[in-house]
Amino acid sequence: MSDTSPSERILVIGPAWVGDMVMAQSLFMTLVQQRNNPVIDVVAPKWSLPLLARMPEVHEGIPLSVQHRELGLGKRRALGHALRVHRYDQAIVLPRSFKAALVPWFARILRRTGYRGEMRYGIINDSRRLDKRVLYRTVQRFVALGQEGDKDIAPAIPQPHLAIDSQHRQACLDKLGLNTDKPIIAMMPGAEYGPAKRWPTAYYAELAHWLVERGKQVWVFGSHKEASLGDAIAGSDDIVNLCGKTELVDVVDLLSLCEQAVTNDSGLMHVAAASGTRVIAIYGSSDPNYTPPLTDKAQIVYLNLDCSPCFKRDCPMGHTNCLNDIKPESILARIE
Structure with missing residues (x-):
């Protein structure tokens, strides 16, 4: 642990995806x-600001x-210049792109920490080597940047925990009936x-x-898409x-009322885990060791076929057996 003053100010350049932003809380907790x-x-x-507000x-x-994918050089320069007044002691850049490192550079933050990549020499001046054998999980890579030096062993990972607003939760119940x-x-x-990455909709x-026959009710969450x-x-x-009828923080609060959540490997899987509900996470083309739900209340469903994980958007074999062979009755057994 480095010597720091009580007023140390740290600027983190956050990720662009829901699940990654939830996992970034493990870094904030470590700091x-x-x-x-x-x-x-x-x-x-901008979409992530209400989610960050739930991270104390x-x-x-x-x-x-x-x-x-926008470079937005002028916007990044303007934001960096505006942030100079805060006199940050350190910037931690989670994305590995060149453009992600520009705001701390323009803000004249003296220590700019991040992984080597995409010609960032000088822009990142506290450059870290990423050993993917040691830091296999995304969350381990985030947390390691908050510590000193390159890592020979994976760091401990605190589990994300999003704050629940009971008043807002009741308002959501009333609004949605x-x-x-x-x-x-x-x-x-x-x-x-x-x-x-999507378990068949017919199976859901x-x-x-x-589940309804067994006296339960089901809330389906997702975007308008x-x-x-x-x-x-x-x-x-x-x-x-409820797809398209809720904001992200609405989902955080409503998930806290759920007995369990059945989910694909998605951003909402990580939100459910951080909201405190029990999670049954179904994996197909992705790897549960790479981006697992960060909770002790998770069950992982993964067939680990010879062709898995392929990390493809569409099955290159044309059969998607990694998901089609996970039958609904097996998930029902896990719920019960």
């Missing part, structure tokens, strides 16, 4: 544990208004990455109807399609 009362600000996409370790979320008179099972049938529908998946699962008064 609080190992530094002397740091002030942690996070530069992040974060002092302020700072929006960066650039589109995905939801009740809690029956046990609730959450379902997250989407995965932004692609079909090879079959499982949902079995996944509304059609929710429609395909619904078909009963006790199966509610």
